[in-house]
Amino acid sequence: MRIHLIGVGGAAMGNLAAMLKQDGHTITGSDQALYPPMSDRLIEWGIEAGEFDSKRIINNGKPQSDLFIVGNVISRGNVEVEEVLNHNLPLTSMSAALYQFFLQGRRVQVIAGTHGKTTTAFLLHHILDQAGLGPGLFVGGIRGDGHAGFSLPKSNFFVIEGDEYDTAFFDKGPKFLHYRPTDLVLTHVEYDHADIYEDFDHYKRSFELLLRWIPSNGNVAAFAGSSGVQSVMNKLPAGCISWYGPEGIANGAMLAEKSQNSRIVNRGYSTYRREAKRIFLSEIGNIEVPFIGEHNTANALGAALIAQRLGVAETKILDALSTFPGVLRRQQIRKKTIIVNQNSEPTEIVFIEDFAHHPTAVKLTYDAVKQAYPNSRIIGLFEPRSATSHRNTFQQDYLNSFTGFDQLFLTNIYNLEKVAADQRLNVPLLVESLNQVGTESHFSNSPKELFEQLCAYLSSNKKVPTVILAMSNGSFVGVYPQIDKFLDQLK
Template sequence: MKIFMVGIGGIAMGNLAYMLKNQGHDVSGSDQNLYPPMSDKLVEWGLSPKSGYRKENVKGSDLVIIGNAISRGNPEVEEVLNTGMEYMSMAQAIGTFFLKNKKPIVISGTHGKTTTTFLTHWILESIGLKPGLFVGGIRKDGFPGFALGEGDYFVIEGDEYDSAFFDKSSKFLHYRPYYLAMNALDFDHADIFADLNAIKTMFKRLLNLVPSRGKVFYWKGSRNLVEITKDYKHAPVESFDLGDKNSIFKYEKGILSEIRTKTKLKPSLIGSHNYRNVEVATRICLEIAPQKRKEILEAVESFPGVKRRQENLFVSERSLLVEDFAHHPVAIQETIKAHKEAYPGYKIISLFEPRSATSHRNVFQDDFAKCFKGSDVSIVTEVFQVDKVNKSLRLNVKKLVKDIAKNTKKETLYAKDPKEIPILLKKILPKFQKEKVIILAMSNGAFGGIYPELKSLIESRESV
C-alpha cells in the first residue's frame, strides 16, 4: 500500500512510518519543520521526507495518515478532503495495521504511562515473548519507543489526548485493549477537556472495550478509578494498592521488596508512584506467564529506566542532577517526595518550567502552590511562550512563587526565563557547600537548553 504521512517529523509519526515501511508498505511523508534527530532518522530509514506541505505531495496515495498537530487549512489536508482520498489518524493507523488479531496491553492513566509501558515490554521481552511496542519515549539504554514484535502481545502507551482534528476521541480508543492498566486518573489536558468528567468519559469508553477474556488492572488509591470501575462487569477486574494483602510488593522507607519471598529489589525506579508502575507491570506479566515469576522479578530489577524520567545527569557522593518529565502537580509532589525518601539528608533544589498545555494555565494555580513540600529551594520559570496563553487563563507565576514560599517556608524564586536559573544557582549553591544537594529539574520540554550549564555548576561543587 502507498501511504503518505502528513506531519511525519514528529517522533511518534516518524516511528510509525518506520514500522509501516518494515511491514512492507511504500511510505513517504512531509512536515513543515524537520529537525534532528528525527529528520536524520527518517533519511537513515530511507523515508526522505518532503519539507513543507503541498497538495501535489499526496497525489497517488492509497492512504493518508494525518498527524495530531495538523489542522484544517493545511494544503495536503484540503486536497485529501476535496478528492475523497482515504485518511485516518495516527492512532487509528496503529490499531488498523498493528493491533488486529493481537492481544494489546494498553497502559493508561494520567501519570506513569511511559515508564510502565517500557517496563511491561522489558519484562515480556526478558522472558522471551518478543512483544510489539509503541510508546512516546526512549529507554535509558537508547532503545527507541517502538518494536514490531512477534507473537500475540503488543504493549502500547494508552494516551488520553485526542487523535486528530477530525477525531476528538482519545487515542487509546483505537488500541483494542485486551489487557488494560489504569494507573491514575486526575484532571489534565485543560486545552481539550472541559473538566474531570470529560476525561472520565473517555476512560469509561476505554474500559468498555476490554473483551470478556481480557482483564482490567487499576489502582484503587484513585477515587476516580474506583468510581468508573465499580459497576463494570464485562471482564475480570483486579485492583491493587500499597499495603493490600494481595500485593506482590511492599514499599517502605524507599525499599521495594517482594512479599512472598521477602526478596529486596533495587530497581532503577524510586518513589511510591513508581511502586504502582512496578506492581501493575508485574501483575500483567504474571497473568500472561505465571510460571516465570523468578524471571519476571529479575527483569524488574534489571530494567534500565526511561530517559527524562528520574534521569540522573550527574552523580557524585554529594551532588545529584536529575531531569524529570513531571509537569502536573501530582507528579511534581511525588517526584520531590521520592527523592526525599531515597536520598535522606540531601537538600533538594526544585526547578520547574510550566510548559505543557495544562501547566501554563491557571487551572492548577492553587495545586501547584501546594506540591513543592519537601523542597528546600524552589525556582519557577515564567510560562513557556507566555504570549500564546490568554492572560485570563494563564498561570500567574509571580503569585505562585509567593504562595509556594508561604506554604513551604523555604526560599522560592521567580525566573523570567530558564536562562536565568544558572545565574540564580550560582548564588544559591554556596549556601549548601557543606551539604549534599539534589538539583531536580522538572519540565516536559527542553527547559531552555540549560542542562549543560546545570551540569557544569554542580560539577564545580566537587572541586571546592
C-alpha cells in the first residue's frame, strides 16, 4: 500500500513511518520543515520526505497515495489536509493507523498514566523481549542503548505507550482509546494537559473510558500510590486488578514493602538495590534496576507484574530488570566534570538531563537525584515548555515542587504568545515566591540568558560537589550542548 504521513517530522509519526516501511509499504512523508535527528533518520530508513505541498496529495489529477495519515499537531488549513478533504481521499489518524496495521488481533499491553509511561513501556518490552516473546513496541522515546522506540512484533504481543492527549483535528478523544488494551499498567492519574482537559474530573474520564476496553481475560497493574488511580479503578471489577507500589496493599497480588536502600554502581549507572520482601507472592531476593528513584522502582514493579501475568518466570523478570539500559532524557547523565577544590581534593560536577515538566515529576526527579547524591548541591534548570507548564494552573504546585533545590534557574515560558496573558504561568512571580521561602532562584527571559546566568554562578561557586538537573519536555532551545562545553572548560 502507498501511504503518506502528514506531519512526519515528529518522533512518533517518524517512527510509524519506519514501521510501515519495514512492514512492506511504500512510504512518503511531509512536514513544515524537517530537522535532525528525524530528518537524518528518514534518509537512513529510505523514506522520501519534504515540505508540505498539495502535489504530494494529487498530481496530474491522480492521488499519490492510497492512504493518508495525519499527526495530531496538524490542523485544518494545512495545504495537504485540505487537498485530501477536497478530494474525499482516505484519511486516518496516527493512533487509528497503529491499530489498523499493528494492534488489531494482537494481545496489546498499554502503559498509561500521567507519569512514567515511556520508562515503564520500555521496561515491559525489555522483559518480554529478553524472555523470548518477541513483542512489538511503540514508545515516544529512545532507550539508553540507542534502541529507537519502535519494533515490529514477532508474536502476538505488542507493548505501546498510551497517551491521553487528543488524537487528531477531527478526533479530540485521547489516543489510547484506539489501542484496545488486553493488559494495562496504570502508573498515575493526576491532572495534566490543561489545554484540552477542563478539570481533573474531565481528565479522569478518559482513563475511565480506557478501562472499559479491558476484557475479562485481561490484566490491570495499578499503582497504589496514586489516589487518582484508586479513584478510576472503582469503575472496574476488582478481579482483574493487581496493585503495586512501595506501600500499596490491595488484593495481595504484589507488594514491594518498605526497606532500606543501599547505593551500588552497576554498568555506569547510579542504582539502588531494594530488598523486596514480597514480590510475586514469594521471597525472591533483590531487584536491581539501572536508575534512581522510588518512582522508577514503582515503574519496574508495574512492568514486572504484567510480565508475570503473561507467564514470564520470576528469574527471567529479575534478570531483565538488572540489564535494562535506561531511557535517554530520563535522568540521563550528560556530563561529569572533576574540579580540584581549595583543599586540592577532586570535586565532581554532574550534569543530568530529564524530561520532567509536570510539578509531580519535578518533585519525584529531585527526590531521586538528592537521594543518589546526598552530599551534592542540587542546581535546577527549568524550561516551562509543555502545554501544561505554560499555564498558571500549577503556579502553587511548582512552588512546592521546587522548594528544596539549592539553586534554581528558570526561564520564561516557551512560545509566550501562544498562551493568553491571564492563563500564563507567572515565572517572575514564581521566582519571587521561591526566594521568599529560602530557595535561591533566578529568572531569565530566554534559555540563552539562563545559560549565561548559570555560567556566571558556577564560575564563582565551583568548588562544591554539584548536580545540575535540567528539566524540560523539549530541547531547552539547544542550551544543553553549550553547558556540556562549558563544563569541559571549567577549571
